[in-house]
Amino acid sequence: MSQGGGFYQNSSPFNQSQASPGGAGEAKRTELSHSVRPLTLAQVNKAHQAHTDAEWTLEGSEVGQVTIIGHVVNISEQTTNFLYTLEDGTGKVEARRWREQNSEEDADKWGDIQVNQVIRVTGHMKAFGSRKYVNAVNIRPSEDPHEIYFHMIEALTVTLSLQNGAPGGTVGQKSPGTASAYTAQSSGIANDDMAEYKHLPPLQREIIKVLLSQPEHDEGGVHVGVVAKAVQKQGMTSASISDALDALMDAGQIYTTSDDAHFQVSR
Known part of the structure; x- marks a missing residue:
């Protein structure tokens, strides 16, 4: 079902309120923090941190890397980075990607993203003040018009599996x-x-x-x-x-x- 995104993974099974401060449980949480979880933009906005150094969590489950998909409604080009504003019908989220030192390398790696394109972004959740955003490690245009629907179904399936088995x-x-x-x-x-x-x-x-x-x-x-x-x-x-x-x-x-x-x- 995944169209170039992550796997069902998820996230840590250990709620932060139950996790031990160290030992094997903490090690497994660290391993799971590298997994990729598909999220809707509404879910990105609902995720939170207990403090600035804590893992992101959503409804009691740890969130490592995330993959999101949405329409680009705005692009803000800055000296060191590009800021893409995405919408998917459930919410709005910003994705940030940093410029490469070489302009040709930058174009080859990231492509020429335009407003009104549908793109998939994979990366880590970050926050600046009260604003959440995804720090991108990969961005690509979505070529399949059905991909956004598959992504929504996948995000829902993962969430329900974590909640209900x-x-x-x-x-x-x-x-x-x-x-x-x-x-x-x-x-x-x-x-x-x-x-x-x-x-x-x-x-x-x-x-x-x-x-x-x-x-x-x-x-x-x-x-x-x-x-x-x-x-x-x-x-x-x-x-x-x-x-x-x-x-x-x-x-x-x-x-x-x-x-x-x-x-x-x-x-």
């Missing part, structure tokens, strides 16, 4: 105070599938069950955010989840796949 659970049966659709699905794992893990501590067994319950477990691996979202519903802390993941990796029960944030069961 990955798709594939029992739809329509979740109510406030109950387990997520993701947790409901994990309970459907056959006992035979878990027999070889009965010697593991309860939290490690639950993580294995979560990994096996996901449709992507035998493809690209399951994102740590999906795992944490499920087991945190049962009162587990970020530190204990991190320790359990590390223990499972040390024992060879699980391994990382495409990056350090995606896990797969060793079978």
